[in-house]
Amino acid sequence: MDIIYIIVILILLGFLLKYLGILSEKDKVALNNIVINVAIPATLFLSLLTNVKASDLSSYFKLTLFILIISLVCAGLSYLIGKALKMDLKSLAAFILVSCCGNTAFMGFAVCSGFYGVDGFVRAIFCDTATLFLIIILGTYLGIKVSGQKVSFVKQIVKFPPMIAWVVTIILVILGFQISMLPTFVAITLGYLSGLMVPLIMISLGLSLSPKYLKVAAVPAILVTAIQLFFAPVLGIGLSHLFSFAPLDRNVAVIESAMPPAMTPLVFSEIYGMNSKLISGATFLATVVSLVSIPALHLLLEAGLI
Template sequence: MFDLLNIFFENLLPIFLAAAAGYVLSWKTDLEARHVSKVLFYIFSPALVFTLIQRYITPEIPLLRMAVITIATMLLVALLVFLIGKALGYSREMTMAMVLPAMLLNTGNMGIPVTLFVFGEEGLAYGTVVTIITVIMSYSAGVIVASLGKADIKTSLLSLVKLPMLYGVLLAVVMYFTGWSLPLPVGRAVDLMADAAIPTMLVLLGMQLQKANLRENIRALFISTSARLVAGPLIMLGLSSLAGMTGLVQQVSILQAGMPGAVTATVLATEYDTNPEFVTAAITIATVLSPFTLTPLIWLLTA
């Protein structure tokens, strides 16, 4: 029991304390979360993914295998929730709102610090790769899911072209393969914006928690939350084992797959008006419950 409490206090409590600052900010001021999400969506997030690719993608990391398994895990979780939603007769908008917080996992503002606390710098390298993959998925597949709540497939696909995140990824990939680098002042400015992304995400998470309506569809919330916190790491365990993944890379991948829903889901749901109240409620519940699933998961992975 002491080990579990120690894991919680050292690895999870700092994350919730940072989010608490956003909660108090939303409670005591009239600052709206959608304004903060705009800054994240258009400035900090593109800078973050660009910087992560530049810093952590190296030839030594099994990038292709990690990408395939991570993407497959996210898609299988999404498919599971989608099929359950359709079977229960939910509307397209409601089904997509259930899928978003189940598919888009919080490997960034929660997963990266937790991975660093649990597995150190070596684990952080693998955790960052998972984060890069999930961020790219969030702003590609996630955008499609969010916009499908009210738009057709063609409109959803065209919306990808407007994403600042896409151009951050493309620029980073081009520079990775060509060996080019940004001019020093530009590079430092991008680093500053990237460093601001995760703290801002935590503040936004707290702001969204303060506004969340937990009286949303309880059954739908249970389905989405269970898929994220329970099915996610189990699917990752199965797929990574089938792929022959072992050791630290597998441990980090499973840990990241057990994270609650990402704030990105709320950002996208707000941007595309796909029942953002429900998405926020689902993320809130998953985040609040995550210590009860992540703490034993960390204990099992490090035992």
């Protein structure tokens, strides 16, 4: 449970720094750039080459498939709900994207590391692989529908640093490469860079969160919260039995399925002109509620009640 207190403190620190005028909301761009371009690639490289063997990959990729199935079901459900509510195209695209893409990296990495240590973090990486692909492909597809821009899916994936780091590292794992084969100072440097990830992510999240759009997007925000924090984990609990997961794999998979919306959909909404107020309001509400729902889910899992 200590990790939840740490996360809350760091998020509140970000919010306080914004409130005091020391940092502004626009400063999250710089923090996110450090996380995406430096901290996450370093963490992927260090953690995978230290803890993953080629023989482990088949079981880990089951986690990727698991999260992908849940995310696609949530996308389909949000599409049906959005059409029933007669949302305009910009709002519908935003609603679908924010409803199906969980914060499996930024928040998921921190939570799974705190609950289950390095072993949990490694499994969280493979959960986030599904989200990463989905955000890029679905976000680009919906963005094209809304804006009419012509963008290559392949280019979006290839130029994303965490994806590059993940692919390169998986290839090295398959080839039998280990971090111990490098000079000691390299591993130490990667460790320092990796240590930036959780604090910067949470402070950035604190800078991003704002209830100001909650009034104009109250109904979608409540629906997104219900889909991400209640429907998705319930589906995950049921689906996990079909995957025959090992206990730790199952716990990480279910926890990752219960993450609030990712921050990346907001970036896509600003690029392609989707309803960013809907995404901001939904992300705020779901993230706040998740600080209660995730610890509760963890307690139920540890007690063997689900």
